[in-house]
Structures are given as structure tokens and as C-alpha cells.
Amino acid sequence: MSDTHAESVAFVRETAIPPALPPATVSGPVKWMRDNLFPTWANGLLTVAALYIIYLILSSSLPWLLGGIWNAESLAQCREILQGNSAACFAVLSERWNQLLFGFKYPPELYWRPTLAFVLLFIAAAPVLFFDLPRKLLIFTGIYPFLAYWLIWGGTILTPLIALLGVVVGYLVFNRFVKGSFAAGMFGGVAAALVVWILGGMVFSGADLFSLRSVSSRDLGGFMLNMMLGITCVSLSVPIGIALALGRQSDLPIVKYICVVFIEFIRGVPLITLLFVASVMLSYFFPPERTVDLFLRVVIMITMFSSAYIAEVIRGGLAALPKGQYEAADSLGLDYPQAMRLIILPQALKISIPGIVNIAVGLFKDTTLVSVITLFDIVGMIRGPILASTDWNGVYWELFMFASVLFFIVCYSISQYSQWLERRLATDHR
Amino acid sequence: MTEAVEMKVSDEIAISIQNMNKWYGTFHVLRDIDLTVYRGERIVICGPSGSGKSTLIRCINALEEHQKGRIEVDGTMLSSDIKNIDKIRREVGMVFQHFNLFPHLTILENCTLAPIWVRKIPKKTAEETAMHFLKKVKIPEQADKYPGQLSGGQQQRVAIARSLCMRPRIMLFDEPTSALDPEMIKEVLDTMIELAEEGMTMLCVTHEMGFARQVANRVIFMDEGQIVEQNEPEEFFKNPKSPRTKLFLSQILGH
Numbered sequence: 001m002s003d004t005h006a007e008s009v010a011f012v013r014e015t016a017i018p019p020a021l022p023p024a025t026v027s028g029p030v031k032w033m034r035d036n037l038f039p040t041w042a043n044g045l046l047t048v049a050a051l052y053i054i055y056l057i058l059s060s061s062l063p064w065l066l067g068g069i070w071n072a073e074s075l076a077q078c079r080e081i082l083q084g085n086s087a088a089c090f091a092v093l094s095e096r097w098n099q100l101l102f103g104f105k106y107p108p109e110l111y112w113r114p115t116l117a118f119v120l121l122f123i124a125a126a127p128v129l130f131f132d133l134p135r136k137l138l139i140f141t142g143i144y145p146f147l148a149y150w151l152i153w154g155g156t157i158l159t160p161l162i163a164l165l166g167v168v169v170g171y172l173v174f175n176r177f178v179k180g181s182f183a184a185g186m187f188g189g190v191a192a193a194l195v196v197w198i199l200g201g202m203v204f205s206g207a208d209l210f211s212l213r214s215v216s217s218r219d220l221g222g223f224m225l226n227m228m229l230g231i232t233c234v235s236l237s238v239p240i241g242i243a244l245a246l247g248r249q250s251d252l253p254i255v256k257y258i259c260v261v262f263i264e265f266i267r268g269v270p271l272i273t274l275l276f277v278a279s280v281m282l283s284y285f286f287p288p289e290r291t292v293d294l295f296l297r298v299v300i301m302i303t304m305f306s307s308a309y310i311a312e313v314i315r316g317g318l319a320a321l322p323k324g325q326y327e328a329a330d331s332l333g334l335d336y337p338q339a340m341r342l343i344i345l346p347q348a349l350k351i352s353i354p355g356i357v358n359i360a361v362g363l364f365k366d367t368t369l370v371s372v373i374t375l376f377d378i379v380g381m382i383r384g385p386i387l388a389s390t391d392w393n394g395v396y397w398e399l400f401m402f403a404s405v406l407f408f409i410v411c412y413s414i415s416q417y418s419q420w421l422e423r424r425l426a427t428d429h430r
Numbered sequence: 431m432t433e434a435v436e437m438k439v440s441d442e443i444a445i446s447i448q449n450m451n452k453w454y455g456t457f458h459v460l461r462d463i464d465l466t467v468y469r470g471e472r473i474v475i476c477g478p479s480g481s482g483k484s485t486l487i488r489c490i491n492a493l494e495e496h497q498k499g500r501i502e503v504d505g506t507m508l509s510s511d512i513k514n515i516d517k518i519r520r521e522v523g524m525v526f527q528h529f530n531l532f533p534h535l536t537i538l539e540n541c542t543l544a545p546i547w548v549r550k551i552p553k554k555t556a557e558e559t560a561m562h563f564l565k566k567v568k569i570p571e572q573a574d575k576y577p578g579q580l581s582g583g584q585q586q587r588v589a590i591a592r593s594l595c596m597r598p599r600i601m602l603f604d605e606p607t608s609a610l611d612p613e614m615i616k617e618v619l620d621t622m623i624e625l626a627e628e629g630m631t632m633l634c635v636t637h638e639m640g641f642a643r644q645v646a647n648r649v650i651f652m653d654e655g656q657i658v659e660q661n662e663p664e665e666f667f668k669n670p671k672s673p674r675t676k677l678f679l680s681q682i683l684g685h
């Protein structure tokens with residue numbers, strides 16, 4: 001510096017300048033407002049306009065919301081109470097609360113069963129979502145689907161027990177043979193599970209142990225149905241999506257083309273047509289006495305649909321990994337399942353989290369489409385039994401707002417969780 | 431840097447490559463490669479870009495498949511048999527130009543992963559071994575960090591430690607220093623020199639001629655997919671026989 005300013009006089013500071021507070025105009029709320037709300041004339045105008053719009057919205061909606069009526073028997077009674085004022089009639093929510101949550105056919109004295117299943121869901125999901133928790137909790141996660149099935153549908157406990165037993169035996173057989181070859185393990189496992197299921201079904205048919213009153217799938221409804229479909233389909237479609245994505249990369253042409261055709265076909269078809277296939281067409285293929293449960297058919301269709309999308313998202317994640325990761329894993333002697341499980345998938349899935357969450361959220365909201373095939377999920381309930389009743393004909397805003405709030409809470413939680421997960425998994429320190 | 435490493439070459443054959451050929455599609459990358467590596471030998475492979483050096487050493491641990499000829503590593507024939515390939519990969523360590531550490535695992539986990547899953551060593555023992563080798567490459571204090579938090583030279587030393595944790599009998603290096611800044615090259619080369627002094631069988635693709643002079647028993651020059659010349663380092667650098675070697679050496683040593 002000094003050689004470019006050769007003429008500047010040499011200088012040494014001898015007294016230090018004490019630190020002082022900045023003037024009020026460069027810090028504090030005044031400064032903040034000046035910087036953020038009124039930096040220029042144009043921005044100041046925009047701020048004023050925005051404030052005015054917010055005022056308009058709030059001044060019309062707040063009284064409507066806050067003045068809402070919570071206690072009334074019908075819309076007519078609501079109007080009577082309001083005497084011409086405009087305000088919400090939330091009474092429909094309190095009066096039809098159970099119907100909105102459980103549907104109109106689920107026996108009210110059994111509401112505790114799905115509620116218990118819902119509470120247990122948090123315990124079952126915790127070790128999957130928060131992997132710092134002790135791994136032993138995963139045992140409960142494994143049992144949960146069978147327990148929840150028993151609670152919600154009722155019937156003898158032998159059904160879910162045999163199902164669970166089949167899965168466990170299948171897994172053990174798979175583990176035993178997978179060392180030889182993956183295909184042997186897979187077929188052995190599936191065969192063993194089938195044997196257990198069929199034998200169990202024959203031995204215990206008609207047996208009646210720990211029987212809960214059974215409820216048919218047709219009687220499920222309300223937000224409960226949306227939650228059940230959403231959770232079942234998301235948890236099934238992630239592993240299936242992974243399998244499809246890996247299959248699409250496979251060296252075996254048959255596996256590869258089956259996966260490609262499946263993905264491309266499913267992605268090319270609207271979900272609603274698949275749902276119609278589930279509700280109408282499938283019953284043509286099965287003899288009437290052996291028809292597959294409608295809930296199961298819908299789960300299969302939604303799962304196929306979202307797993308095809310998830311597979312494509314994961315394929316993107318796999319493609320984003322440098323080839324060196326595969327080579328390093330190979331050179332260390334890891335075999336294919338190990339390399340995938342320990343090296344490739346953890347990284348690929350991490351990259352795919354936003355995409356997977358996007359699809360999960362979309363899937364969850366798409367569960368309302370089942371109202372079109374005469375299932376009474378929350379939207380089906382609102383459009384059908386509630387709005388059609390003479391009491392509540394015409395209460396659109398309140399009902400649909402309530403449904404939106406429920407969906408928003410769930411979807412926003414999913415989104416917050418995924419952001420936490422991404423931060424938690426960030427190890428690349430870029 | 432001038433004292434020569436003590437020569438300690440046995441008669442035991444570590445790698446034997448006979449009449450090996452490889453094609454990428456119709457492109458003939460490796461042509462009639464014959465190479466015998468004895469246990470404890472340190473071989474440096476050099477040659478112009480695209481001459482097939484990487485391809486050659488990647489064939490040895492089956493990262494690339496060869497189409498003709500035979501490769502035998504530690505007495506195991508390399509074929510399409512998965513069992514043999516896995517066996518060879520357990521015995522052969524590899525260090526890459528771009529380190530290829532696993533970014534989602536800590537340094538320690540990078541080093542213990544393969545011993546635990548492939549060699550089925552208990553976690554505790556694997557961690558002790560890993561710390562031993564991390565000490566050896568002089569970064570034990572980084573064990574709990576992630577690869578992204580380390581400098582290039584440190585990452586490459588971790589990569590070397592990671593391979594050593596599998597207790598390989600042969601180490602392959604593919605231009606281990608060419609992605610590094612000059613001041614980091616030395617720390618990696620020092621690690622490799624130490625390894626050589628302990629008698630590890632090493633095949634190293636590198637253009638670090640100082641390293642070749644100091645450590646190698648044999649320098650191999652490749653061009654257009656063929657081994658053009660091989661010799662002791664002294665002779666190789668002083669009296670290159672083939673005109674292509676002369677040209678190559680004048681280009682990399684000349685300036």
C-alpha cells in the first residue's frame with residue numbers, strides 16, 4: 001500500500017478510539033423499518049398498499065371467524081342466533097365432529113379402537129422417523145401394522161397373528177437362503193410365508209380367540225380413512241419405489257424392462273382412473289364370493305401410483321451419485337446388497353428427501369379422491385351425508401375450511417420433519 | 431529423499447497377467463499385456479494420458495472386465511465368478527485419484543465399514559485397527575469428522591488408511607496425488623513411502639518421478655494400451671531404450 005501512495009505521511013496511532021453506540025438512525029426499529037419497509041418511495045407505496053390489503057382481508061374475515069356460532073342444531077338455528085349478521089356457523093363441526101373424523105357407519109361405541117391405534121402410531125413411527133432412539137423400539141414398529149389392523153377392523157386376533165407369523169417365517173427363510181443367492185432367498189421367503197398363511201388359515205378357520213367386534217371396510221370413513229390410506233400407502237410405496245428404482249438400474253434385462261414398463265405405464269395414467277379400476281373393474285376379475293376388500297384394492301392402486309413416482313425421484317438421487325462411490329464400495333469387497341444398503345441408498349435417499357416428501361404430501365391429499373368412488377372419507381362425508389342433510393345444507397365454507405386445516409396440519413408437519421431430517425443428515429459441509 | 435529403499439523382492443508371485451486384452455466396444459484399450467508382480471514389489475506405471483494405465487490396474491481388482499487372457503491374483507483366477515472377484519477384492523486395496531471417501535460416514539466409520547461387513551470383524555476390534563492406521567497416516571484426531579471437513583491431502587491419507595484396514599496384501603494406486611495441491615502431495619507420498627518400506631506389494635500409476643526413483647523396483651511405461659518398456663528406475667530414467675519412452679520422459683522431466 002505504502003509504495004503506491006509514496007507521498008502519504010507516515011502515521012502511528014497513539015490513543016485508541018473508544019467504542020460508541022451507533023446513531024439511532026442506523027440501528028433499532030427505526031432503521032429496520034427504513035431498510036425493510038420504506039427504502040425507496042416506490043417500496044413505501046407498496047408497503048402501504050400491502051398493509052391496506054391485509055387490513056381488508058382481516059377486517060372481513062376476523063369477525064366472521066371470531067363471531068362464529070359453535071352451538072346450534074342446524075343451519076336454520078344458526079341463522080336465527082345470528083339475526084342477519086354474517087358469521088361462521090361452526091356448530092356443524094361440533095355437531096358432526098365424530099362423523100367428520102370416523103365416518104357415519106363406524107359404530108360410535110368402538111371409536112376408542114381407531115383412536116388407540118392412532119395414539120400407538122406415534123410410538124411406532126418414532127424410531128423410524130428419529131433414528132437416535134433405541135433400535136429396540138423397531139420391534140414395536142414391526143408389530144404395529146398387525147395390531148392396528150386388529151384394532152380397527154376387529155375380528156379374532158388370530159388373523160393378524162398368522163399374518164405376522166407368515167412375515168416372520170418368510171423373513172427367516174429369506175435370511176437363511178439369501179447368502180446363496182438373492183433370488184433363492186426371495187422365492188424361499190415368499191413361499192414360506194404363503195405356506196404359513198394357507199396352513200394357518202385352514203387350521204384356525206372359524207376359531208374365535210380374543211375376538212373384537214368386527215367392522216367392515218365399507219364402514220370406515222372420515223378423516224380416519226384419509227389417514228389410514230395415507231399412512232399405509234406412503235409406508236408401502238417408499239420401499240417399493242426403492243425396489244423399482246434399483247430394478248430399473250439392474251443388469252438383468254427382464255427385471256429392468258418389467259420395472260421400466262411398470263413405471264412408465266403407471267405414470268401415464270391418471271390416479272382417478274386407477275381408482276375406478278379398483279372400485280369397478282377388479283370385481284369383474286374376481287368371483288363374487290372371493291372379492292378383494294375395497295380398502296385393499298384402493299391401497300394397491302394408490303401405492304402403485306405413488307411408488308412409480310417415488311421410484312423416479314430415487315432414480316434421480318442414484319444418478320446424482322458419482323461413479324466413484326460405487327467403485328470404492330466394490331473395491332472394498334462389499335457385495336451388491338451391502339453396497340446399496342450402506343453406501344449408495346443412504347446418500348441417494350438423502351438427495352431424494354425433498355422429492356419423496358413432495359410425493360408423500362401429494363399422495364396424502366390425493367386420498368380425498370376416493371370420495372369419487374363412493375368411499376366416505378372426509379370429503380366424501382362433507383359432500384355426502386353432511387351437506388345432503390336438511391340440517392346443514394349450505395354450510396360449505398366452514399366444512400371445507402375444517403378439512404383444509406386438518407390436511408394442512410399433517411402436511412405442514414411432514415414438511416417440517418423433512419427439513420429437520422435434511423439438516424440432521426447434512427454431513428457434506430459444503 | 432535420495433536414500434534408496436532396501437530391495438526386498440521374493441520369488442512368490444502376487445499378480446500374474448498373461449496375454450490380457452480389453453476392449454471398450456470396438457476400441458482396443460489393452461493389448462497383449464503380460465506382467466508378473468512378485469510379492470513385495472513396488473511398481474510404478476507411467477505413460478501418456480489415455481494409454482490405458484488406469485484401465486490396467488482397474489482390471490486387477492475387476493472394476494473393469496477383461497475380455498481375453500488371464501489374470502491371477504494371489505493364486506486366484508479372475509473370472510466372471512462372483513466368489514473369486516469378492517475374494518480378490520478383499521485382498522487388494524485401491525486408492526483413487528478423487529479419494530472416493532463416503533461423505534455420509536465419519537472418517538472412523540469410513541475405515542471400519544468394510545472390515546465389519548466384509549471381514550465380519552467385531553466393531554470394537556475394527557475401530558482399534560482403524561485408529562491404528564489413522565495414527566499411521568497421522569490423522570487420528572480427525573476420526574470423528576466427516577470427509578467434507580478435511581483437506582485433500584488428509585482425505586487421500588484417510589483413503590489409504592481405509593484400504594489398509596482391510597489388511598490387503600496388494601495395494602493399487604491410481605494417480606493418488608494428481609488431484610492435490612503441491613503442498614499436500616508430499617504428505618501423501620510420505621505415507622506411501624512408509625508403506626513401501628514395510629514391504630507392501632504396490633502398483634502405482636503416477637507421474638511423480640521422484641517417488642518412482644526412490645521407491646520403485648520397476649518402472650513400466652505404457653503407450654497405446656501396450657507395455658512399451660519396463661526397467662529398474664535407475665536404468666529407466668538414465669537410459670530409456672524406446673523412442674516413445676524418450677519422448678515421454680523428455681516431456682515430463684524436460685521443463
Ligand SMILES: Nc1ncnc2c1ncn2[C@@H]1O[C@H](COP(=O)(O)OP(=O)(O)OP(=O)(O)O)[C@@H](O)[C@H]1O
Nearest residue numbers: 454457459477478479480481482483484485486605
Ligand atoms: N468407460 C469407457 N468407455 C470407453 N472408453 C473408455 C472408457 N474408459 C476409458 N476409455 C478410454 O480408454 C483409454 C484408456 O483410458 P485410461 O483411463 O486407462 O487412460 P489413462 O492411461 O489412465 O489416462 P490418464 O493418465 O488420463 O488417467 C482412453 O482412450 C479412454 O478414452
Ligand SMILES: [Mg+2]
Nearest residue numbers: 483484485605
Ligand atoms: Mg487414469
